[in-house]
Amino acid sequence: MDVTDRIKAQLSSSPVVLFMKGTPDFPQCGFSAQAVAALRACGAQFKSVDIFEDPELREALKRYSNWPTYPQLYVNGELVGGCDIALEMFRNGELKKLLAEAGAVAA
């Protein structure tokens, strides 16, 4: 599977996908850790992808999304943003609403 197909497969594998450095339990970057914390605080189910595991995807996703940094949070295949946007939306309640609408938060 070429790298664009791998990106699309990851994005369609779950309503909420976080491309991050490391894993939720062992994040390798403070910004990725904060994004995980925001999703967990919302009680969201999400899939995480460790970009260190796939260097080709790591570079290709930056071009695909026109977003040069990680983490990158996607809901229903759409880029929501990086750590700053996720945290801002967490603080004002938008994140939980978005995640709930995507069916990622248990009622």
Next chain:
Amino acid sequence: MPDTAERIRAALERELVPAQLSVEDEGARHAGHPGARAGGHFRVRVVSERFRGLTRVARHRMVYAAVGPLLGHGVHALAIEALTEEEEMTL
């Protein structure tokens, strides 16, 4: 040669004509973080009318585009706050 924070400031002033701009070097705060060795951690706060009517993602893309070549070359991480003047006044 200007330092990285000054280059970020110059790029954002040129591209986004901000009414307010702050560029903070957060490098010291991340000492010991593995990525900190690769380059600086910076926090920018940009208040610009260029952001009016745009989504957060679009605004952040504009900031990344302005900083462009510095990303990965002196800038390891960029925390962004991107506001219009109206939003800044109502904070």
